[in-house]
Amino acid sequence: MTEQPGELDRQDPLPAGPGRFLPPPGVIYLDGNSLGPPTPEGLARCRQVLDDWARLGVGGWTDADPPWFSWAERLAAREAGMLLGARPQEVAVTGGTTINLHQLLATFYRPSGRRRKLVADALAFPSDLYALRAHAGDDLVLVPSRDGRIIAGEDVTSALGDDVALLLLSGVLYRSGQLLDIAGLTEAAHAAGALAGWDFCHAIGIVPLELDAWGVDFAVWCNYKYLGAGPGALGGLFVAQRHLGGPPALPGWWGSDKDRQFEMADDFLRAADAGAFQIGTPPILGIAALDGALDVYAEVGMEAVRARSLRLTRFLRERVEAAGLSVVTPTADAARGGHIAVAHPAAARVGRALRDAAVIPDVRPPDIVRLAPHPLYTTYTELATAADTLAAVVAERRWERYPAGRGRVT
Ligand SMILES: Cc1ncc(COP(=O)(O)O)c(C=O)c1O
Numbered sequence: 001m002t003e004q005p006g007e008l009d010r011q012d013p014l015p016a017g018p019g020r021f022l023p024p025p026g027v028i029y030l031d032g033n034s035l036g037p038p039t040p041e042g043l044a045r046c047r048q049v050l051d052d053w054a055r056l057g058v059g060g061w062t063d064a065d066p067p068w069f070s071w072a073e074r075l076a077a078r079e080a081g082m083l084l085g086a087r088p089q090e091v092a093v094t095g096g097t098t099i100n101l102h103q104l105l106a107t108f109y110r111p112s113g114r115r116r117k118l119v120a121d122a123l124a125f126p127s128d129l130y131a132l133r134a135h136a137g138d139d140l141v142l143v144p145s146r147d148g149r150i151i152a153g154e155d156v157t158s159a160l161g162d163d164v165a166l167l168l169l170s171g172v173l174y175r176s177g178q179l180l181d182i183a184g185l186t187e188a189a190h191a192a193g194a195l196a197g198w199d200f201c202h203a204i205g206i207v208p209l210e211l212d213a214w215g216v217d218f219a220v221w222c223n224y225k226y227l228g229a230g231p232g233a234l235g236g237l238f239v240a241q242r243h244l245g246g247p248p249a250l251p252g253w254w255g256s257d258k259d260r261q262f263e264m265a266d267d268f269l270r271a272a273d274a275g276a277f278q279i280g281t282p283p284i285l286g287i288a289a290l291d292g293a294l295d296v297y298a299e300v301g302m303e304a305v306r307a308r309s310l311r312l313t314r315f316l317r318e319r320v321e322a323a324g325l326s327v328v329t330p331t332a333d334a335a336r337g338g339h340i341a342v343a344h345p346a347a348a349r350v351g352r353a354l355r356d357a358a359v360i361p362d363v364r365p366p367d368i369v370r371l372a373p374h375p376l377y378t379t380y381t382e383l384a385t386a387a388d389t390l391a392a393v394v395a396e397r398r399w400e401r402y403p404a405g406r407g408r409v410t
Pocket of ligand 1: 097127169199235
């Protein structure tokens with residue numbers, strides 16, 4: 001392939017065609033790993049929900065099409081097959097990542113006797129660290145990073161011994177974009193007699209997951225990044241078949257057997273599947289937006305999404321590095337998630353200069369500018385412009401025009 005972006009766009013076009021996701025107009029949107037844009041299908045379904053709410057009131061739970069009451073279960077089945085390599089009964093679309101993490105830690109982190117440690121990585125998302133500390137206290141062991149960017153697999157495995165109850169890691173690290181060896185580390189946890197749980201926020205919808213084949217015990221994720229479920233939309237959780245059937249630590253009526261929920265029994269008649277881990281009433285607008293976005297994914301398939309994602313991030317990385325900038329995301333395809341992380345000591349100010357030049361990145365302290373192409377809406381031409389803009393912002397020190405201090409939240 002020639003490296004001319006226009007030619008690459010002809011050879012490797014948007015796989016579902018243009019206009020299938022709707023990033024904000026007039027900008028190059030590279031922040032879909034923070035908040036993904038909507039799809040026309042998702043917006044249409046959201047409008048339908050609003051109309052049904054006005055038309056049917058509470059009747060929407062049973063009489064809307066599809067009925068709101070069981071919509072999350074339908075979506076769980078879609079995500080299971082299309083994105084997760086899981087069985088429908090192992091997945092629930094529910095809650096949020098942090099809430100789901102608390103639910104599954106409270107249920108599956110069971111320190112006993114000598115086996116007490118919870119091993120996680122020091123580069124985990126802060127909310128995960130807060131939850132992990134709350135559950136494990138002094139038994140939390142954080143595997144350090146040697147360079148502050150990457151977690152070495154052997155450092156994780158050497159932390160696993162017969163005193164470890166649970167390994168909890170992120171599939172793709174939120175700052176550097178490193179993709180961990182999910183299968184290998186899960187196997188290592190099992191070999192040590194521990195369970196393996198995962199946070200797939202930065203993996204779902206961009207990296208194909210094979211949770212059953214890899215033997216993952218449980219997992220959580222959000223749907224508002226690559227999957228375009230909308231601001232604050234509900235997340236998801238996976239519990240392997242072999243762990244289903246027991247009580248969730250944090251029960252709520254939405255985890256009831258759907259056929260019996262409205263018996264309003266004082267005793268919790270829990271669902272037999274992963275739906276048992278739901279807690280309360282789900283927000284339906286997020287479900288509607290997610291369902292629409294999954295239609296686009298269904299047309300393309302995760303293998304094609306991943307293949308184009310790798311081509312886009314390879315192209316972007318080469319352009320950014322050619323401008324003399326430092327990319328901290330691993331080079332190998334097998335170790336790279338969906339975004340490219342550029343290190344710059346004035347990252348927050350560089351980010352503001354980029355936004356003013358109509359390129360939307362996000363910034364993660366202390367020094368990372370994240371650029372996330374999405375294979376279903378990003379073109380090579382956009383990436384070339386974004387890389388040129390970044391190069392100019394740095395070469396001309398345009399970022400110095402922006403005061404140091406807190407940046408915008410993205
Ligand atoms: C890796 C990771 N874990 C957890 C979270 C927290 O998600 P939520 O706010 O939905 O609980 C995020 C949010 O961006 C994240 O990126």
